[in-house]
Amino acid sequence: MAVTRRERFVHAQLGWMLAGTFALSVLDAFSYELFFVVALIGFLVVTELTAPFSVTPRWRRRLRWIIALGLVGFGYVIVRRILDLLPPGVL
Template sequence: MPTHRRRRFIHGQTAWMLLSVLALALLDTLTLELFFVLSLIGFLIVTELTAPFNVTPEWRTRLKWIIGLGLVVFGYIVVRRILEILPSGVI
């Protein structure tokens, strides 16, 4: 059974993602890349806001792997966008 802090984390992340989809849809800019970036930003914020002060539960130590994977995918998105902007003769 999830603890109160874990439930708060899940509710916070779910709310952030739903608000992100809603905002992107209202602005007519909904793409998978933008949704991923906003979800990653929300994940990092919710992770920090719900962090305990004294003891780190085991489930929170696994979040480092998810954060690392998210940052790798974010780096891929940034490199791909930069390559799209650069003229073809530069690289």
């Protein structure tokens, strides 16, 4: 039985997330924020590397929503980190 492109995409993303979890654990730097950022970077990379040249399937068009939500979450993580760095009386 042949593996579909969608299954390859899911396998690649799952592999990236497992490798990221392992690397963060080995470096003793695991946090949910860092895992989210690593998973989002992996998702963007896998999305670009597996993009078809001519016809875009319907399931790939739905990835735009996931990317948008991921970028909003990334913005939230960045704002939180910036607010943590600011002195207490600034805001």
